[in-house]
Amino acid sequence: MRQPLKSFTTAAYRRKRDGASVMNFPIEIKINIDGNIAAALSALDRTQGDQAQKRLIWFAENRQGMADGRLLLDSGVIVRFRSGDTPDELTVKLRPCTTEQLSGRFSDPFDKESFEYKIEEDWSGMRRALSASATRAHPQGALLHAVAPGADAAAPLDTLQLRFLQECAHAVRITGLDALGPIASTKLNNVPLDDLEVDFERWTVVDLDFLELSIRVKPKRGEESHEFEERAERKQKKLESAVQDRGVVISENPENKTRRVLTALARNHP
Incomplete structure (x- = not known):
């Protein structure tokens, strides 16, 4: 049976870094809505944001692991493909992770040409987790062959992504991967909500329909960890209030949308 992964609080990150130089990582604050999505979008007036981006998303899982009832996600590893209106992206993410893992x-x-490696905290309600992701951009449509039925979805992983996994998640086996999906995604950035600019992303797959609202809070130069955390908490409360004030109900489901979608896709995978 799958054991729940431990979630690490911001305070825990600080304790683990006591005595060393402390870095405040950006915080992505998320709200999930899984009720009447059309009504929620109308209430939140998403027409004011940037032009919508439509993409398809796949997640890769080890086929033997799925047969045994295990997911890479259970070990904190996510392999995600995106293709659509923007350049294709292949991302390897660790979530949750600890600063000790990131060696x-x-x-x-760091950024390197079409490669981005980032570390940030994910906040959703009371749940907080550190995540690290390595993303390689590809020309539009270049990754579609890797998500085709029968293809090995591990093949396009580049040297840096493999090194990231080997050094930071060395116990996880990344071979024989099948792509699960696609998930239809519609992304809308910079939607004004009170005095916030919010990103909207809707996922539709199988019988699931989710809307995620998110904002990103970046640390300021010279800001102490507790000051940054308190500022992020104020932003989180503002986002929650802005949504609730418009009559939209925030999901209380304890599992995030990636877990719910991957579980459904793995269950239906031949």
């Missing part, structure tokens, strides 16, 4: 060059964020 060597993967202890700090």
Whole structure:
């Protein structure tokens, strides 16, 4: 039976870094809505944001693991493909993780040509987790062959992504992957909500329909960890109030949308 992964609080990150130079990582604050999505979108007036981006999303899972009732997600590893209106992206993510896992060059964020490595905190309600992701951009449509039935979805992983996994999640086996999906995604950025600019993303797959609202809070130069955390908490409360004030109900489902979607897709995978 799958054991729940431990979630690490911001305070825990600080305790684990006591005595060393402390870095405040950006915080992505998320709200999930899984009721009447059309009504929620109308109430939130998403027409004011940027032009919508439509993409298809796949998650890759080990076929033997799925046969045994296990997911890479159970070990905190996510392999995600995106293709659509923007350049294709292949992302390898660890969530949750700890700063101790992120060794060597993967202890700090960096950009390299079409490669981005970032570390941030994910907040959703009372749940907080540290995540690290390595994303390689590809030309539009270039990854579609890797998500086709029968293809090995691990093939396009590049040297840096494999090194990231080997150094930071060395016990996880990344071979023989099948792509699960596609999930239809519609993304809308910078939607004004009170004095916030909010990103909207809707996922539709199988019989699931989710709307995720998110904002990103970046640390300021010279800001102490407790000051940054308190500022992020104020932003979180503002986002929650802005949604609730418009009559939209925030989901209380304890599992995030990635877990719910992957569980459904794995169950239906031949």
